[in-house]
Amino acid sequence: MDLPLKEPTFLILTALAAGPLHGYAIIGEVAALSGGRLDLRPGTLYGALDRLTDDGLIEPGGEEIVAGRRRRYYRLTDAGDTTLRTETARLRANVAAATARLRARDARPTRRLAGGFA
Numbered sequence: 001m002d003l004p005l006k007e008p009t010f011l012i013l014t015a016l017a018a019g020p021l022h023g024y025a026i027i028g029e030v031a032a033l034s035g036g037r038l039d040l041r042p043g044t045l046y047g048a049l050d051r052l053t054d055d056g057l058i059e060p061g062g063e064e065i066v067a068g069r070r071r072r073y074y075r076l077t078d079a080g081d082t083t084l085r086t087e088t089a090r091l092r093a094n095v096a097a098a099t100a101r102l103r104a105r106d107a108r109p110t111r112r113l114a115g116g117f118a
Contacts (some may be wrong), residue, residue, distance in 0.1 A: 001055045005087045008038060012048055013057065013076060013084040020075040022060035023049070049074055057083055 005013070008030070015021060015029035026049075027040050040048075052058045055078035058082070061073040 014077040020073040
């Protein structure tokens, strides 16, 4: 899996970090984690789940029949856990760098330009 992860992939792995989920539960968790900004469609989700399974980051975690429909669960693998932790550390470092720069910017005295505006 290439890093950095795209946001949908990061959020799918994050959703599965709490435990096994079925597809529509993953869609709901991703929407909640993103504050409603990311609305995965089933076709997009299942394509991503297939890719993540092929990459060894997730695996099927069981099935059940609900209202006559098969519900397949997915869970994070050890490789998926490692990938999510690595990406989380990378993002945390980026946030720390940005926060430090913004604090430094806030601490600067404001300069007034000569002949400034009234």
